[in-house]
Amino acid sequence: MTEPKIGVVGIPGKWSTETLADALEARTGFRYIIDMADVCLDLTDRALWHKGVNLCELDGLIVKKISAEYSPHTLDRLEMLRVAEAEGVQVFSGAENIIRLVDRLSCTITLSNAGIPMPPTCVTEDHDAAFEAVKRFGSAVFKPLFSTKARGMCVLEATTSDANLRKGIEDFTVLNPVMYLQKKMDLSGQDLGMVFLAGNYLGTYARVSQSQSWNTTIESGGKYAPFEPTAELIDLAQRAQAPFGLDFTTVDVALTPDGPIVFEVSAFGGFKGALEGAGLEVAGLYADHAISKVTS
Template sequence: MTRRIGVIGTPGKWSTETLADAFADRTGYRQVIDMGRAMLDLDQGRLLCDGVDLCQLDGLVLKKAAEEYSADALDRLEMLRVAEAAGVRVFSPAEAVIRLMDRLACTVTLRNAGIPMPRTVITEDVGAAREALERFGAAVFKPLFSTKARGMVLLEAGAPDAETQIAAFKAANPVMYVQQKADLSGEDLGMVFLDGDYVCTYARVSQTGAWNTTIHSGGKYAPFDPSPELIDLGRRAQAPFGLTFTTVDIALTPDGPIVFEVSAFGGYSGAQKGCGIDAAALVANHVLTQVST
């Protein structure tokens, strides 16, 4: 019996198309779904996109809900709950991903689980944000919805324009997420898990002297062999979220390892370029096994 699995992502993007290809190779069915083109009819219980009723598919794989994280992307995930209620398996479940797209929701869950993280202050008060910066010495001001360090601002305590930059950040981000700058020593790690099982770890190594190591800022992937203790940390970090495929962002600091966040969608490119692992194939095999049971 042919299983019809749709891939929710960004048409034309490598990871989305590679994942769709993996399902096509195994089932003969290929469908890339752009949730920006979807229409939910609650009266009829239909979630339509490009003529396909997502509520009639055998499964949906979430690669990307939107090109950029935002409250609008959360609404797209809420629409998928109708497909789930109709019996369609979604990988990862919509509610699990909703808990991750807001940086604060992810941070609170990790903190409540006792995961070591950088010192962090969340506030709407400019004075409290300024005091946190002075206490931390250097801090990264992070939007609650962003990926690949977009919109983040690094500030140093005592900088002559710190007050102005905090005010500008506050204007764009009413709730300010202020995190002490960590000593990354030029690299951080992406630890990959499939259904809670460890897959591999890759490093993101800075090539440009930028304060962050993201590929968006010029970082490069490299293989990394973690200790069993580090793998256990990554496993504990991703466990509360119940994701199908994810990457845990970890940094090794002079004071020990810390976790920045758990990815809502996982690093397919990092697994490929850093570890030589075809994550799309792993996910496709796992999903097809799940929908066939």
């Protein structure tokens, strides 16, 4: 059998995308990066074209990043990949599985239905209900339904004046008519990324805050660090990722005074945190996994 042709759906020039393409090239001699902004779906011919290449003729596609920022349009790009799947291309992770994670509410409801501990959460379009939730929580993080790395999030406090609190709610709903808000938890300055490949646990890294920011993201100055979880934490993350059936993911876990909670299961997972914080070269592991699937 000839070496498989597996493309990488991602963002050209970005470290994770390029690293994954490098790993595939080293193993198969084939290197191909696809920016979904340049893809054209022709349903008449059942073809998915990218710069003259029909992606439906590849053996596999690894989705490292579907777009630079999440939005409802991200779902449209994933729907296009379903055509490639129907034509026999193996997509990692499956398009429908990723779709269930890109929308924050879909991810949250799946986790809640599975009995996974999460921060107290309220979802509403009603301003009065949001106002009462902030008062009940004391402090709440308002999150867009489509975002990554804390983009578009804000914190509203119950201690502010009622007028300013209502103004903050109104400002948030200009771009987010459906409000998703969670009680702001005491994270003790860090949270965890717990890494899984094909449902198997690989390792854990911490994101440690280096500032007074309420979140620990690298964009807000956080740093990656090693972390050794307990068996109970590994079991929690294992149960959290299981309903989604992803080929690769990280589970975002936080340790609070009331016990561990899960924030989300990532649609794509972070390569850099795994490398810098846990010493895991997951690009190579992921490439090996995809190659074994398309050649079996």
